[in-house]
Amino acid sequence: MAENNQNAGAGNVPPKPKPAAPGAAKPAAPGAPKPAAPVAAKQAAPAAAKPAAAQGGVYKPPVERPDPNPFKDAKVSPVAAWFQERFYVLEPVIAYLKKKEVPKHRLSFWYYFGGLTLFFFMIQVLTGLLLLQYYKPTGSEAFSSFVFIQKEVPFGWLIRQIHAWSANLMVGMAFIHMFSTFFMKSYRKPRELMWVSGFVLLVLSLGFGFTGYLLPWNELAFFATQVGTEVPKVMPGGAILVDILRGGEEVSPETLTRMFSLHVVLLPGLLLLVLTAHLMLVQVLGTSAPIGYKESGMIKGYEKFFPTFLAKDAIGWLLGFGLLVYLSAVFPWEIGVQADPLGSAPVGIKPEWYFWAQFQLLKDFTFEGGELVAIILFTIGAVVWGAVPFLDRKASKEEKSPMFTILGLLVLAFLVINTYRVYAEYSAL
Ligand code: HEM
Numbered sequence: 001m002a003e004n005n006q007n008a009g010a011g012n013v014p015p016k017p018k019p020a021a022p023g024a025a026k027p028a029a030p031g032a033p034k035p036a037a038p039v040a041a042k043q044a045a046p047a048a049a050k051p052a053a054a055q056g057g058v059y060k061p062p063v064e065r066p067d068p069n070p071f072k073d074a075k076v077s078p079v080a081a082w083f084q085e086r087f088y089v090l091e092p093v094i095a096y097l098k099k100k101e102v103p104k105h106r107l108s109f110w111y112y113f114g115g116l117t118l119f120f121f122m123i124q125v126l127t128g129l130l131l132l133q134y135y136k137p138t139g140s141e142a143f144s145s146f147v148f149i150q151k152e153v154p155f156g157w158l159i160r161q162i163h164a165w166s167a168n169l170m171v172g173m174a175f176i177h178m179f180s181t182f183f184m185k186s187y188r189k190p191r192e193l194m195w196v197s198g199f200v201l202l203v204l205s206l207g208f209g210f211t212g213y214l215l216p217w218n219e220l221a222f223f224a225t226q227v228g229t230e231v232p233k234v235m236p237g238g239a240i241l242v243d244i245l246r247g248g249e250e251v252s253p254e255t256l257t258r259m260f261s262l263h264v265v266l267l268p269g270l271l272l273l274v275l276t277a278h279l280m281l282v283q284v285l286g287t288s289a290p291i292g293y294k295e296s297g298m299i300k301g302y303e304k305f306f307p308t309f310l311a312k313d314a315i316g317w318l319l320g321f322g323l324l325v326y327l328s329a330v331f332p333w334e335i336g337v338q339a340d341p342l343g344s345a346p347v348g349i350k351p352e353w354y355f356w357a358q359f360q361l362l363k364d365f366t367f368e369g370g371e372l373v374a375i376i377l378f379t380i381g382a383v384v385w386g387a388v389p390f391l392d393r394k395a396s397k398e399e400k401s402p403m404f405t406i407l408g409l410l411v412l413a414f415l416v417i418n419t420y421r422v423y424a425e426y427s428a429l
Pocket residue numbers: 121124125126127128129131132135146160163164166167168170171205206208209212213214215216263264268333
């Protein structure tokens with residue numbers, strides 16, 4: 001309070017009346033006995049009268065401070081009041097969030113998948129941190145520490161299985177979420193950046209899957225990474241990229257260290273940054289309804305995001321958690337055998353399922369230079385997909401855009417058919 005008094009003395013506070021400070025004397029009624037003057041205020045008065053430059057010979061620029069907590073009289077618990085006094089500047093934000101609503105209509109079900117992706121990501125961070133307590137990212141110790149987690153650490157097997165299964169579920173949910181927002185055209189103006197940031201999140205999630213795959217340092221992981229990191233070589237300058245990724249010409253323990261640092265430092269940092277932007281946009285811009293729903297009366301009402309929609313989200317998370325534990329306990333991922341860089345590749349080496357569509361495209365383009373053509377096509381496709389909100393002008397004008405719905409269906413068909421082809425080919429081996 002002394003500082004505010006001081007500013008008042010220096011004439012820095014806007015002249016509007018301020019709410020009374022806790023314990024501050026109320027204006028006395030005429031004729032009433034004079035209340036004892038607050039000692040602190042009396043002592044602060046001479047200092048306040050001094051010009052800022054005179055204090056200790058050091059010039060202190062006048063500091064403009066907002067009003068002290070204007071919400072302190074609100075009826076809340078002492079703990080809430082303690083926080084409110086410190087974070088009162090956030091009060092308008094909280095008031096805004098309290099008003100946020102989610103539209104209810106026949107496609108509302110799809111709104112749960114963003115939250116589910118978020119839930120599985122949180123599980124990944126939690127289980128990843130637990131795995132880090134025992135995992136050792138070196139060529140000589142990675143596999144043995146991984147086996148130790150699976151066999152010796154109490155519940156280590158469960159944590160590893162949950163991490164491996166939740167990785168798949170997170171990527172799966174992100175795909176469902178992406179296509180549902182695509183078909184509902186939720187990317188249309190002003191939500192363009194939600195789509196773009198979401199697309200970056202998907203790329204980062206795939207990066208997590210790719211880098212995590214090598215960490216167990218078993219044979220399958222080793223050779224799959226060898227095949228995966230070979231791909232950029234066909235591009236001009238791609239050899240340098242491969243060198244950087246592998247930390248040398250071949251996949252080696254050096255590669256393991258690089259993948260590990262990407263997996264536990266760079267990617268989490270980037271993902272958290274972009275995720276914060278994505279979720280802030282969700283809060284600021286709110287949830288969209290499909291084109292024409294509002295006009296044709298297909299919205300059956302709205303429900304509050306906090307707490308109603310969040311509570312429903314939490315039910316989805318509970319179901320997701322049940323599924324996760326069931327899969328982890330009943331369908332455990334194998335441990336495999338330790339990677340041997342000098343050994344020969346076993347048959348049936350393939351990447352994680354979420355790379356199968358691209359993998360199949362590379363396999364289909366067997367002609368001279370085909371791999372480069374496949375990479376170029378895929379890159380163009382990814383750029384167009386990421387830029388969809390800026391290309392679909394009709395949707396941004398709230399008009400139906402069937403051409404883009406067809407584009408979405410084609411992309412979905414490409415992914416599903418190619419993924420199935422890899423599944424069918426490799427499960428027959
Ligand atoms: C901060 C977050 C994370 C940390 C600290 C972390 C840490 C780890 C560690 C230490 C391992 C090696 C142990 C093992 O192989 O079981 C691992 C493996 C793995 N991680 Fe993560 N991780 C994180 C997030 C993620 C995310 C978001 C994904 C996927 C989208 C992911 C996917 C994987 C995969 C697929 C494996 C290999 C699983 C296996 O076969 O056992 N991780 N992670």
